[in-house]
Amino acid sequence: MALEIERKFLVKSEDYKKLARGHYRIVQGYLSSNPERTVRVRVKGEKGYLTIKGIANNSGLSRFEWEKEIAVADADELLKICEPGVIDKIRYEVNLGSHTYEVDEFSGDNRGLVIAEIELSDENEAFEKPNWLGEEVSGDERYYNSMLSLKPFCRW
Numbered sequence: 001m002a003l004e005i006e007r008k009f010l011v012k013s014e015d016y017k018k019l020a021r022g023h024y025r026i027v028q029g030y031l032s033s034n035p036e037r038t039v040r041v042r043v044k045g046e047k048g049y050l051t052i053k054g055i056a057n058n059s060g061l062s063r064f065e066w067e068k069e070i071a072v073a074d075a076d077e078l079l080k081i082c083e084p085g086v087i088d089k090i091r092y093e094v095n096l097g098s099h100t101y102e103v104d105e106f107s108g109d110n111r112g113l114v115i116a117e118i119e120l121s122d123e124n125e126a127f128e129k130p131n132w133l134g135e136e137v138s139g140d141e142r143y144y145n146s147m148l149s150l151k152p153f154c155r156w
Contacts, residue, residue, distance in 0.1 A: 004053070004065035005123055008143055011114040012134035016103045019130075020092040026104075029082030033146040040146070041078040044091075048075025060139015061123050085109075085149035096128045109152030115143060 028042040040051040048071055054064030070078075079086065087110065092103040099118055106113040115137070118127055137143045142151070 002065055003062055005062045005120045005125075007061060007118050007120065007127075007136065007138045008140075009116045009118075009136050009138075010134035011103060011116050011132055013132045015132040016092055016094050016101070016116070016130070019094045019096075020103070021095055023090055023092040026089050026091050027079065027086060028145065029079045029086045030146050030149055031078065031082055033083055033150055035141065035144070035146070038144075038146045041075050041082060043072055043075045043079070046072065048072040050075075050078070056139060059123060061120075083149065085152065087145050087149050094130075096130060099127050101130075106148070106153065109154045110148050111154070113148070113153040 024045040026042060026044045028040055031039040031041060036055045038051075038053045040049075040053070042049045042051065047069055049067055050070050051065065051067040053066075056063040086108075087106070088108050089104045089106045089110070092105070094101040094103060094116075099120075101116045101118050103114065103116045106115075116133060120127065141147050142156070
């Protein structure tokens with residue numbers, strides 16, 4: 001079991017693409033989108049995952065996360081029974097200093113939304129903020145993937 005400490009930012013330019021070490025497609029759905037215990041099924045590139053996340057703390061930066069790799073065929077079958085609202089996105093990985101930003105370009109009903117996430121070992125850990133980062137949206141539940149599956153960006 002692990003504690004996920006993550007900060008999220010809107011992205012204001014495509015400059016991250018020049019720095020990306022790679023990218024891949026992610027398709028994910030939710031067996032439960034309850035904010036107190038989300039259960040996510042994901043196909044990330046050529047791998048499948050099952051993830052359980054707990055409710056965020058008061059700052060919105062930390063929450064429990066448990067993830068296990070599963071067969072892609074199993075993930076594909078589980079996606080068929082997920083709640084409506086599958087998330088489809090391209091993820092770019094950008095290394096800056098000792099950190100990696102995961103920049104997600106959403107498609108489908110969330111087209112136009114681009115979010116950068118960075119995982120930290122401590123909520124107060126310093127990290128480099130590139131010029132393509134925009135407003136911080138950490139803790140804003142509208143930007144949680146589980147909420148984007150229920151109320152996509154196109155309906156805001």
